[in-house]
Amino acid sequence: MLEIDALSKRYGAVRALDGASFTARRGRLVGFLGPNGAGKTTTMRCIFGLATPDSGTTRWDGAAIDANTRLRFGYMPEQRGLYPRMRVAEQLSYFGQHHGLSRSGARRKSGEWLERFGLADRAKSKLEDLSHGNQQRVQLATALVHDPELLVLDEPFSGLDPIGIATMAEVLRERARAGVGVVFSSHQLDLVEEVCEDVVIISRGRVVAEGAIEELKSRSGRRHLDVEVAGSGGAWLDGTNHHTVLERDGDRVKLLVDETVDLDGLLRTARAAGEVRRFSYEPPKLSELFMEAVNAPQPQQPDGPVLEAIP
Amino acid sequence: MSRWRAIRLVAGREIIERGRSRGYVLSLVFTVVLMGVGFIVPSLLIGQASQTRVALIAETPPGLAQALDATAAAFDQVIVVSTVPDGAAADEALRAGSVDAALAVPADGSSAGQLLVLEDAPSALQAIVNQAVISVRAGPAASEAPTVIPLEPPKAEDETALIFANAGIILMFIGIFSYGSWVLTGVVEEKQSRVVEVVLSTVRPRDLLMGKVLGIGLLALAQLVVLVAVGLTLSQLLGRLTLPTTTPGAVVQLLIWFILGFAFYSTTMGFLGSLASRIEEASTASMPVTLTATTAYILSLVVVTGDPDGLLARVMTFLPPSAPMVVPLRTALGAIEPWEVILSMALMIATIYVLFVVGARVYSGAVLQTGGRIKLRDAWRASR
Numbered sequence: 001m002l003e004i005d006a007l008s009k010r011y012g013a014v015r016a017l018d019g020a021s022f023t024a025r026r027g028r029l030v031g032f033l034g035p036n037g038a039g040k041t042t043t044m045r046c047i048f049g050l051a052t053p054d055s056g057t058t059r060w061d062g063a064a065i066d067a068n069t070r071l072r073f074g075y076m077p078e079q080r081g082l083y084p085r086m087r088v089a090e091q092l093s094y095f096g097q098h099h100g101l102s103r104s105g106a107r108r109k110s111g112e113w114l115e116r117f118g119l120a121d122r123a124k125s126k127l128e129d130l131s132h133g134n135q136q137r138v139q140l141a142t143a144l145v146h147d148p149e150l151l152v153l154d155e156p157f158s159g160l161d162p163i164g165i166a167t168m169a170e171v172l173r174e175r176a177r178a179g180v181g182v183v184f185s186s187h188q189l190d191l192v193e194e195v196c197e198d199v200v201i202i203s204r205g206r207v208v209a210e211g212a213i214e215e216l217k218s219r220s221g222r223r224h225l226d227v228e229v230a231g232s233g234g235a236w237l238d239g240t241n242h243h244t245v246l247e248r249d250g251d252r253v254k255l256l257v258d259e260t261v262d263l264d265g266l267l268r269t270a271r272a273a274g275e276v277r278r279f280s281y282e283p284p285k286l287s288e289l290f291m292e293a294v295n296a297p298q299p300q301q302p303d304g305p306v307l308e309a310i311p
Numbered sequence: 312m313s314r315w316r317a318i319r320l321v322a323g324r325e326i327i328e329r330g331r332s333r334g335y336v337l338s339l340v341f342t343v344v345l346m347g348v349g350f351i352v353p354s355l356l357i358g359q360a361s362q363t364r365v366a367l368i369a370e371t372p373p374g375l376a377q378a379l380d381a382t383a384a385a386f387d388q389v390i391v392v393s394t395v396p397d398g399a400a401a402d403e404a405l406r407a408g409s410v411d412a413a414l415a416v417p418a419d420g421s422s423a424g425q426l427l428v429l430e431d432a433p434s435a436l437q438a439i440v441n442q443a444v445i446s447v448r449a450g451p452a453a454s455e456a457p458t459v460i461p462l463e464p465p466k467a468e469d470e471t472a473l474i475f476a477n478a479g480i481i482l483m484f485i486g487i488f489s490y491g492s493w494v495l496t497g498v499v500e501e502k503q504s505r506v507v508e509v510v511l512s513t514v515r516p517r518d519l520l521m522g523k524v525l526g527i528g529l530l531a532l533a534q535l536v537v538l539v540a541v542g543l544t545l546s547q548l549l550g551r552l553t554l555p556t557t558t559p560g561a562v563v564q565l566l567i568w569f570i571l572g573f574a575f576y577s578t579t580m581g582f583l584g585s586l587a588s589r590i591e592e593a594s595t596a597s598m599p600v601t602l603t604a605t606t607a608y609i610l611s612l613v614v615v616t617g618d619p620d621g622l623l624a625r626v627m628t629f630l631p632p633s634a635p636m637v638v639p640l641r642t643a644l645g646a647i648e649p650w651e652v653i654l655s656m657a658l659m660i661a662t663i664y665v666l667f668v669v670g671a672r673v674y675s676g677a678v679l680q681t682g683g684r685i686k687l688r689d690a691w692r693a694s695r
Contacts, residue, residue, distance in 0.1 A: 011693075048512040050679055067515070075512040081505025086328060096511045097320055142509060 001025050002047075002150055002181050007056035008205075009042055016042040017053065019206030021220070024183045024198070026149075029176050031192035033290055034202035040185045041078055044152050048075050060150060071100045074148035078155050078185075080139050082127050088138055089114060089123035093147050099146035105263040106145070115139040116166075130239065133164055140168065144175070153176060153184035157191060169195050193286040201293045209293040217283035218290070221259050228252040228278035229270050236273030240266060320687045321522025322529070329493065330530055338489070339534055342548045343541050343551055362389035363436050366400050368427075369394075370418035375397040380646040385538065386439055398427075399580060405429050405462060411434060414457065420448040423455040432459050475558065476643030477616065478542070480636045483537060484608045486569060487576050487635070490531035492597075494577040497523055498584035498678070501591045507678050517671035524577050561643040564652070571659045574637025575666065576604060582670035585677040586685045607633035611640055619646035628655050631662040 002024040005082060017039045024030040031188050034040050036296040045051035048070055058065045082091055089110050092251050093105075096106030116135040122130060136159065143151060147223050149174070157165055172195070176182045183200075186192050192199065193213060201209040211217060225243070226309045229236055238244070242261055247254040263281060284292075329335055331635045342615075358660045363383075367375060383390040393410065405427060412432060416424030426432060426440055441456040498520075501507040539562060579600050587596040602686050607663035611633065617623040619641045627633040628641065641647035674690060676693035677685045 012382070018677065028511070045679075050508065050511055067513075071513055073512070075509065077508040077512075079505040079508060081507070083328075083501075083506055084504055086324075090327075094320065094514075095326055095509065098317065 001061060003057075003059040003062075003268070004043060004047075005057045005059065007043060007053045007058070009046065009051060010040075013020070015205055017046070017056075019056070020202060020205060020207050020209045021056075022200040022202075022207045024200070025182050026181045027176055027179050027194045028182070029172055029200050030181075030183045031196035031199040032183050032197055032202070033187075033189070033192065034185075035294055038089060038192055038202045039205045040202060041154055042075075044075070044154055044185070048073065049154055052214075062125055071146075071151045071173045072099075072148055073144035073152060076139060076151075076153040076156055080136065082135070082139060082142065084128040085126050087124050088119065088127055088130070088263045092138070095142050095174055095301055096145040099148075101146055109145050110141070111149070115207055117141060118220065132159070135159065136164065137167075140171065148288045150181040151183070151184075156184050157186055159265065165191070189287040189290055199286070201290060203294045208296060209289065212221060213286060214287055217286075220284055220289060222284050222288075223257050223259050223261070224280075224284065225255040225257050225261075225263075225266070226252070226278060226280045226282075227255070227266075227270055227276070229273050230275040230277055232270075232273040236270055243291075298308060314515065314518050317471045317518045318522040318525065321514065321519055322526030325497070325526025326530060329527065334659055335530060337431075339537065342534070342538055346538060346542055347545060351473045358516055362391050363412070364393065365436075366393045366395045366401055366404055366413040367632060368413055368415040369397055371414070371416045372418055372420045372447045374415075375416060375443060375447050378447050379439065382439045382446070382489060383585070386435060388435060388439060390436075390439065399418075401427055402462065403664050412440070414444075416444055416447075416457065423448070423507055424457045426457040426459045427462065427463050431461055439645065442660050447472045453619060454671060469576050473616065473644065475561065476640045477612065479561065479643060480608070480611055482538060483572060483636060483639070484604070486531050486535050487572050488533060488601075488604070489687045490527050490573065491577040491580045491600075493527045494523055495580040495584040497527070498581050498674075499587050499590050502585065502587075503589055511679070516675035517667070520578070520671055520674050521667070524581060528573050528577065531573060532566070532569065535566070536651075539565070558643075564642050565639045568635040568639050571656070571663065574663050575631055575635070575659065576600060576667050578663065579583055579671050582677075585674045586687065586690060588685075597636040603632045607636055615640055616644075619644045625651075629658055631659050634659050 004020060004022050007017045007020045008015075020043060030045070034041055042051055043094060045102075046053045046056075047065065047125050049065075049067065060069050063069070080147065086094070089107070092113065093103070093106040093111030101109060111120070111123070114123050117134075117140075119130075119134060119137060119141075122134065127135060130138065140153075140156065143153065153172075156168055156172075160168060165247060169191075171183070172182050198212050198215060199209070199216065200207055208209075211219075227253050230251055232251055234248050234251065237253060242258065244256040246256050247251060265281060267276070366377065379390050379392055392478070395404055395410075395413065397616045398413075398415065401410075401415070404410045405413060406429065408429075413427040414424065415427070416422075421443055428436070432440075437456075444457055445454060501510065504653070507519075511604060514522075530605060543558075543562075580597050583596045583600060584593050587644065607627070607630075610623070610627065614621070615627065615637050618624060624646075626639060627637040628651055636654050638647065642652065673687060673690045677690035680690070680693065
């Protein structure tokens, strides 16, 4: 289990992290969400020792993360990059060896991953001669080559085509099933909702929501009600209350209601007005939870403003 | 994983990736060829175009002149033989430059006699004279060769020492710069291609810098060793230079100082390179080092060569940027005290250590930052 405990980090006047804490369990796909500049990349850099937090700790399986622990992690930074003129297989094997694999073990592993991504015939090509999509695959293979216990990926889905997205999601699911911890950041909330079990939402350096997506949804207390009553023109609503009308479109109305709402009562009123063709009651989408969590008022910052930019 | 393993991996990658690059192989072949041509062409020209004038002193065994002619012809050389009445006349002719050598052999052939020269006898001339003398004496003791007696031996030694020392520091300067700039561009390229973040997720910044300097340094050293070996071998084979007695010490020191000089300059270039974000900014970032090194180089060539015992030479001996050029130069000229060498090396090693600690911290602070040039002070502060 990955534990991030009260991480704080400032860059000059910029407060990148302000006591961020969360956990990510092995075997679960964890989406790490937040607006630009919220502290996602800084958190990841702290995990990999690329940034030193001013305070707070990072732990893996209960022990503080150090250089040796990191050898068992795989990292894919937001700014992709490998050696452009180095051959693909040698490149993978080089990074495998840096993670502690023997020379022959690293060679075997890099062969396996290239095979897996359909790049076996490009093993001897220079990286720069590969297409953009294939370079992305090699980048992912670099993070995977040593069979890491924890995968941390910064925006792994950005810039991928639908096939690339499907492959990436499949590999991440498979790794999670194998008991690996998988944490990745993304702005594609619908994709996260589909792929992930858990999410962590960070805003202005603090974690504002954390947990299983289903649980966060049911905990939110808000529900969407989508009702269509034939020939009513939505007039049946006029005598009811305890809801907010989000949209009105002829016979169809979309409402925001509290989970304590009297559904039966509403349904009865609707039926009385005509034939009910649609009556769907659903929890909010992840994107709404996200907006809600991020826009919630923040506790007063004692020293200085929080800026957006992260170096 | 041990830090040494990480350093070795980084160094190994540099050696394999750069060592098999066309640039390295070509530059190695090119410099070896250039050096070969530099040694062979002049000796071919001398061998063919000029003639050697030999004066026979007083009475010599009959047929010696003809024997010299014949032997010279066999060697594809031309020898013009003249006669002088005595040793004093031979001396005068040698000093005046009207003859290249004077040969005195007793008329009865009782000894092999003497070959007088001004500074030293070209090996081709020696071989011809030896063979001719042996052929005319044709007795039991005939295999003896005439003794070579130079009139002014020390001057020759000085000149070759100087040539050698100058060649040494030119090689040193070129080596440090061409390979030091590899460290510089290597650091910037890693930054520009963003691969550095992946690398640094397992390798400490200091180890990455150290591995890079080590790997590229070994390639540079390999080239220097090949060049020095080829140069020494050719000079011996062709008999162009008589190596001064200070040679072995000077060669060893040249190699040691090359290592120290390379470590000093390439570490500096490496961490200054980390302050740049793009390859175009790299030369600006490394400007201070380039200027310092060029100044030290020019001063070494101009001032120290002329006055190896002077005050400036002594001061420059103890300054790390100039020591790698000045110390081997003074050693080759035989104008340095052992304690100066030892103290200078100690200062150099201490400086390199400090530079590494400071440089690695700047490097750590700067290497993950992008967007324009980074200030030295900011990089220092960013790394904690």
